[in-house]
Amino acid sequence: MSSTAAPVPAPEILRSRLERAAAAAEKAGFDALFVTPGSDLRYLIGAVGGSFERLTCLVLPVSGNPTLVVPKLELPGYESVLVNELGVQAATWVDGEDPAALAAGLVKSAKRVAVSDFTPALHVLGLRDALSGVEQQLAGPVIRELRMRKDASEIDSLRQAGAAIDRVHARMGEFLRAGRTENEVAADIAAAILEEGHAVAEFVIVGSGPNGASPHHGASDRVIEQGDVVVIDIGGPVAEGYNSDSTRTYAIGTPRDEDVAKTYAVLQQAQQAAVDAVRPGVTAQDVDRAARKVIEDAGFGEYFIHRTGHGIGLDVHEEPYIVEGNELPLEPGMAFSVEPGIYQSGRWGARIEDIVVCTEDGVESLNNRPHELVVLGE
Numbered sequence: 001m002s003s004t005a006a007p008v009p010a011p012e013i014l015r016s017r018l019e020r021a022a023a024a025a026e027k028a029g030f031d032a033l034f035v036t037p038g039s040d041l042r043y044l045i046g047a048v049g050g051s052f053e054r055l056t057c058l059v060l061p062v063s064g065n066p067t068l069v070v071p072k073l074e075l076p077g078y079e080s081v082l083v084n085e086l087g088v089q090a091a092t093w094v095d096g097e098d099p100a101a102l103a104a105g106l107v108k109s110a111k112r113v114a115v116s117d118f119t120p121a122l123h124v125l126g127l128r129d130a131l132s133g134v135e136q137q138l139a140g141p142v143i144r145e146l147r148m149r150k151d152a153s154e155i156d157s158l159r160q161a162g163a164a165i166d167r168v169h170a171r172m173g174e175f176l177r178a179g180r181t182e183n184e185v186a187a188d189i190a191a192a193i194l195e196e197g198h199a200v201a202e203f204v205i206v207g208s209g210p211n212g213a214s215p216h217h218g219a220s221d222r223v224i225e226q227g228d229v230v231v232i233d234i235g236g237p238v239a240e241g242y243n244s245d246s247t248r249t250y251a252i253g254t255p256r257d258e259d260v261a262k263t264y265a266v267l268q269q270a271q272q273a274a275v276d277a278v279r280p281g282v283t284a285q286d287v288d289r290a291a292r293k294v295i296e297d298a299g300f301g302e303y304f305i306h307r308t309g310h311g312i313g314l315d316v317h318e319e320p321y322i323v324e325g326n327e328l329p330l331e332p333g334m335a336f337s338v339e340p341g342i343y344q345s346g347r348w349g350a351r352i353e354d355i356v357v358c359t360e361d362g363v364e365s366l367n368n369r370p371h372e373l374v375v376l377g378e
Contacts, residue, residue, distance in 0.1 A: 006199070007240050008046035009153060011085040017044050017146065018066060018086065024142045026062035031110035033060040033139050034103065034127060036119040039314035040143050042241055045088060046081045049074075051120050055099040057127075058088070059106045067091050069103045100130035114139035148311050148319040149333040155357055157242035158312070158335055162355050162366030164197035165235055165244035169369045171196075177377050178226045178252050182206040186219035193236055202236035202243065202316060212249075212349035215306055215341060226377070227256030229348040231341075235316060243316045245337055246367045247353035251375045255348075263300065263342055264350055264373045270294035270340045271352040271371065274308055274322075278338075278356055278363035284326035291340040292324075300342050309337040312355055330358045335366075 008014075021044060025033050035041050035058040037049040044058065045068070054071040056078075065087060070078055072092040082088045091106070093099045104127070107113065113131065115124060117140040128136060150158070168189060175188040183206075190201035207217040208224045212231040224230065230252065235245035249264070274291035288308040295304045309322030312335055320328050322336055339353030354367040 006048050008081055013151070013153065014044065014046055014081070014086055018060065018088075020146055021143060022060055022062050022066075024145055025060070025114060025139075028114070028142050030112050030114045030137070030142070031062055032107045032113045033116070033142065034058070034113055034119070035060065035116045035139065035143075036123060038116065038118050039241075039318075040116045040118075040139070040147075042314055043143070043147055045078075045086060047078050048241070049077065051118075051123070053122065054095075055103070055123050055126065057099070057103050057123070059103050061107055061110075065089055067106050069093065069099055069106075071095075071099070098130070100126035103127065104130035104134075110134050112137070114142055116140070116143070144319040147313060149331060150313060150335050150357070151333065154242060154313060155333065155335065157238060157240040158355065158357070159366055160197070160240075161235075161238045161242050161244035162246070162368075164238060165193070165246045166367055166369050167196040168192045168234060169232070169246060169248050172232065172248075172250060172374070173376050176224070176230060176232070176250055176252070178224055178228070181221050181223055182208055182211065182219040183221055185224065189232070189234055193234060197238060198236040198244065199239050200236045201234075203234065205231065205233035205247075207231040207233075207349060209348060210346050213343040213345050213347060214349070215343060215351065224252060226253045228252045229255055229257070229260055229350060229373075231349055231351050233351065233353065237314075241314050243312055243314070245312055245316055245353065245355060246369070247339055247351045248369060248371075249350040249352065249373055251373055253375065253377050255373075257348060260348065260373070263344075266295060266298040266300060267340060267342050267350050267352060268371050271338060271354070274338045274340065275354065275356055275363060275365060278330060278358055280330055280332055280358060280360065282330050284320050284322045284328045284330065285324050287322050287330075287338065288324050288326075291338070295340060295342065303342045303344055304340060305343060306341065308340055311336045332358055332360050334358045
């Protein structure tokens with residue numbers, strides 16, 4: 001099944017993406033890309049849909065017209081973004097026919113093709129058999145080179161998403177208080193995420209007290225107590241498909257642990273140091289090092305247990321990853337999180353996260369809520 005109800009980028013933007021993807025594939029030594037439903041396909045043709053047992057696959061040769069292999073029953077969901085607007089042809093099939101053979105027949109002379117990273121194994125193996133003798137590799141290294149450099153329209157969608165999630169954080173006093181469970185708070189936050197302009201509440205983390213020391217905790221039946229430190233990490237896509245992701249840390253009254261204020265000040269300094277490090281030419285690992293140095297120098301290095309950030313766009317996590325070992329130089333248009341954390345197992349944790357964009361001469365933050373520890377319920 002497919003839906004194109006969501007806003008679709010202008011045809012000229014999508015045509016440019018298809019052309020650049022074909023050129024990038026050729027440069028990488030491929031004869032074609034095979035792209036199944038997911039964020040890569042949405043990026044290239046604007047179609048929203050999922051992979052099912054029936055194969056849908058965009059076959060993008062390095063020369064010639066792209067073709068969408070699609071079940072005939074699902075063609076109506078794609079017609080508005082295909083032939084008339086983009087020059088993408090449709091090759092339909094019905095139950096009982098072999099769609100992998102149909103796709104393979106579109107690139108009969110191919111010697112090397114790339115398949116999108118999140119193609120289900122069911123279809124990967126089908127294409128492997130249909131393309132017997134053809135070398136197959138992942139398409140991610142090709143497509144991510146395009147996707148991690150956002151254009152003006154993508155950045156504008158990310159700005160909208162950032163402003164929408166800021167509005168949710170601004171309402172946290174409505175939801176977060178002692179006596180409520182994390183699940184109760186999470187349900188109210190999820191509703192607010194939709195109310196403030198998101199299409200979906202993709203994730204809601206409410207980590208209170210010791211649960212805040214688990215970065216991907218989620219939410220539970222734990223009752224929030226007076227004196228708790230609470231990590232709230234929330235986000236989701238706006239209608240155009242681009243995601244928000246922002247974390248703030250709250251206290252329910254005066255924190256019970258005496259080390260909270262001093263430790264949190266270190267975290268705040270680390271997050272700001274990393275944001276300040278962002279500019280063209282600086283490597284992704286340099287940004288990670290900027291945050292990590294502050295935390296390590298203060299004696300908390302062992303409590304910072306994840307990378308400093310991840311790229312964001314049509315996926316919540318995508319390239320570039322802000323991590324030691326990634327020597328990729330930052331370029332204008334790259335958007336990613338800056339989110340150091342300090343996690344003291346069994347006690348409490350804290351994280352501060354903004355989405356930022358590398359600009360021509362520095363950095364733009366897409367989240368603008370205060371970074372200080374926000375005290376509620378006093």
